[in-house]
Amino acid sequence: LKSKVGFKGIAKKVVLFLLVGVAAQLDAAMGSNSAIREATIFFFMGNELLSILENAGRMGIPLPQPLTNAVEILGGKSKQNKGDVE
Structure with missing residues (x-):
């Protein structure tokens, strides 16, 4: 394993926790009932689950x-979207 790959993975996880x-701060500022935080967590959970399954x-x-x-x-959809951006 290359150290750059490992560092990139760790950096992504740190950014995930920051997001x-x-x-959570947006929820507190808006007075919502943790909806934004939970939606963010579920999005990242789905993303990680997809990666594990792949x-x-x-x-x-x-x-x-x-x-x-x-x-x-x-x-396939994510690969198509990446192709469109580049």
Whole structure:
């Protein structure tokens, strides 16, 4: 493993926690009932789950077909979106 890859991963996690903190502060400032914070957390949970499922598939771990289909659909959309931006 390269140290740059590891550092990038750690930096992403730090930013993730900072964004959750910012979302919590927005909730407090707006007087909402933790809706922004929870939405932020669920977004990142979904993103991490997708990454775990993709890596499990690459390792050859058998996954239920509906999960495999969902990973292919969501992974394809993110790759298409990245292609459009560049």
